[in-house]
Amino acid sequence: MLRTKLRTFINKRLHNLSLTIALLSLCGLTACMRDRSTPPKVAGPAAAVATTSYEGEGKIISVNEKRPSIEIDHQEIKGLMPAMTMEFYVSDKSLLAGLKAGDKIEFTIDNGVGGLVITKIKKL
Ligand SMILES: [Cu+2]
Secondary structure (H helix, E strand, C coil): CHHHHHHHHHHHHHHHHHHHHHHHHHHHHHHHCCCCCCCCCCCHHHHHCCCEEEEEEEEEEEEECCCCEEEEEECCECCCECCEEEEEEECCHHHHCCCCCCCEEEEEEEEECCEEEEEEEEEC
């Protein structure tokens, strides 16, 4: 009983932590990508950090075009995280076009220098 509570607590903490990291990295990214015509050249230590892509599936809880981000009740993303409800940034707000709460989707998420970012969404 206590153990379950503790585990839930730790899971929530981890979840918040990863969101915070994603938020922080996005701020950094936005700052250096303001001029989209000249994407930043990745050099030095950052070049050594490879981007890994993962496939996920889930149900949309909410869509935020301003951020732009999407909150998903997702299934296990193999190699990345267990099933949970969380918010992900999307690489471009056009990915959110025509999507609404309740829609079932398939998505691709990149884990790279900028943290976790969804780069593809397909409605199921
Ligand atoms: Cu998650």
